[in-house]
Structures are given as structure tokens and as C-alpha cells.
Amino acid sequence: MTTHAGKLAIVLAHEQWELEQASYDIAAGRATAKGCAETAGVLERLARELRDYAATLSFGGGQPPTTVDPDEPDEPGGRGEPE
Numbered sequence: 196m197t198t199h200a201g202k203l204a205i206v207l208a209h210e211q212w213e214l215e216q217a218s219y220d221i222a223a224g225r226a227t228a229k230g231c232a233e234t235a236g237v238l239e240r241l242a243r244e245l246r247d248y249a250a251t252l253s254f255g256g257g258q259p260p261t262t263v264d265p266d267e268p269d270e271p272g273g274r275g276e277p278e
Contacts, residue, residue, distance in 0.1 A: 203248050206241070213237045 197205075217234040220226045 199248060199251055203244055206244055210237050210241055 213234060214237065217226070217230060220230055
């Protein structure tokens, strides 16, 4: 199973190529309206993914929920013990 962090890393690595291509095309004057719109879509998807990941860090106590080891016992006062 891939963690949220793992999925985000895959998305970032995959989209890196698109962003590099756009930067070369823009610098060389080869950018097209379609290419720019596609790059904007990539940036919007990345922004959404990063915001989602930031939310898991903020609301998960600093760790995304998918990185919790299910075999590790809960700490005292945690979800596993009554208060």
C-alpha cells in the first residue's frame, strides 16, 4: 500500500517533467496557448495535492494517517485506552 506521502512524491516526480518542458518552451518562445493551459492544470493539481497533504499533517498531529504503524500499541490516553 502506498502512503499519502508516497503518492504525493510520485505525482510531484511525474509532473516535474511537464513543468520543465513548459519552462523551456516559454524561454524559447515556443509556448502555445494549449501548452500553457495544460501546464496551468498541472499546477492546479499539484496545489490541490499539496494542500491535501498539508491538511493531513496539520490534523494528524504531524504525521499523515497512512504512516501510522497498526502493530504499534497506542500511547496511554490515546484512542486505544479509555480515559
